[in-house]
Amino acid sequence: MITDADIKLHVPDNIPWNWAETGYFNFYIPEANIFGFVYIVHRAGVGATISDIEIVDRPGFSADDAVYIDLINHNPLVEKAEDFTLETGLSFRAKSIRDYEIDYRAGGIDLHLECEALMEPYDIHDPEMDPMAVVDEAAAIANTGFGSAYSAHFDMTVKVVGRLKIGGKEYPIDCVSTMDHSWGPRPENGFHPILWANAHFGENYSLHGIFSVDRDAPVGQQHVFKHGYALIDGQVRGAKGGRIGTLRPELFPTSMEMTLIDRDDREHTVYGSVLTHHPWVPYGNNLSPITMTRWHTTDGRVGIGTYLEGFPLNRIRK
Template structure:
């Protein structure tokens, strides 16, 4: 069960790679743009890794998106998780534990000034009373201790303003954030898809999937459910079963099909078409193709991002696989 105390740093293990993360990501549908504010804290090392970005394009490299700022060694200093200011210009302050945050970023080309308010309780993936797919022991996603300490996701409303280059936007949409803590090395052993479909303040879908990391680029990526919820009028309804498939161009997502079954036996079938795409990198050693999708569900239209997490060892294996296939031809 997530409590108000979880808004602060947890007591770390002695492992120098102990990490605490949070991510706040939202879309500006009328601009076809998504914004990401990510921080990974390593208190035992006294540093913070942070990636801040804005993208409205379908591009093959990070340097071609609207804004990209990734720092690996920002000083942690005296920052608290509930109230921190980083040297890259990111400021996050929790105004009400696990319910309301103030999010700010200030740079020459991107300014974010928004407030996020939760529309549901934190969805604890280790709480069996909440998540029918909760697992014993805390390990998850074939990633060792990645989320062993804890992890929750939560959808809410985001309001404020964004200035991107020479244009300003009023923001009034949805944001799905997450917070995790545990030992996180530079590489992870498994793959993961992390996605959300935002439709209204009354309805959204969030899901986490696993997939086969050896699936060759360009082939459909079959998704196996790990955790998911449907946010329905403020209630976090757990998903008990689900499948998905991502159609790709190389490793870039182009379309996603989902079928989810919640604990009320309601079936949700979603179809997403990519509006943007680029290869994000949230921390060194990771590679994360990311796309903003235009989702449809029963005639309704929503927006949200989907991100496939690999590490660079997967790319080495895929390159070797391609080399062997070419040699056999």
């Protein structure tokens, strides 16, 4: 069960050097084709906090196609994960597990985000919440889709408001998004290939899914459902199945179809087309092609979301 105590650092006895606590927050300004995210990783085992702010406005094939990137790997470890300011220009405050405020001012960027939850944190290890949860600890880690990196993990759909100033131009931010938070051993090699995807159709309907990935399998067989939910009118409906069909000519997808099957056997199918893509490298041994995706429901609703895959690089190319 996730509580307000989980906004603080989790520091076990004899903490492993590869221990990590992460927070991911993204925002959309679709009318300007802008997609951005803030990614934070606290590594108490080595005394460092990673801050990563990235803004994208096009289908980019290299890092310098981005509007802006500020990825600093070796900030000193913060004293409080729930309230800190870095010399990078990033400030973060978690008022509770459901309420966050983020500011970043540096390099001609002025970003302000207020993120308020539309649901309770979705704990992938809680059987009362997630039909795919496994009670046995070792089996649960194997079943996360991301190994020990998701030893403790929640996803949460949030309302995001704020502003983005780029140089002299200002954009209002008003969107629905999905954030996540994890803690546990997170080695930088041996990552499990993963898909993390969500679609938001206003405050009353969102989908989120986590899948394992085999890029070498045939189209339609590359993804295996692990966890997810449908958020409908404030009610969280854990998913017990799902499937993805992705058209990926090379590294980046161009279109996809996602179906989640909720706990009551209701199927939620959405179709996506990519608006922006970016070769994110959150860790040196992990390449994560990330996209802002336009989603459509079968009944004509139009939404926005993220389609993010992560692939290990420390493996021999086939």
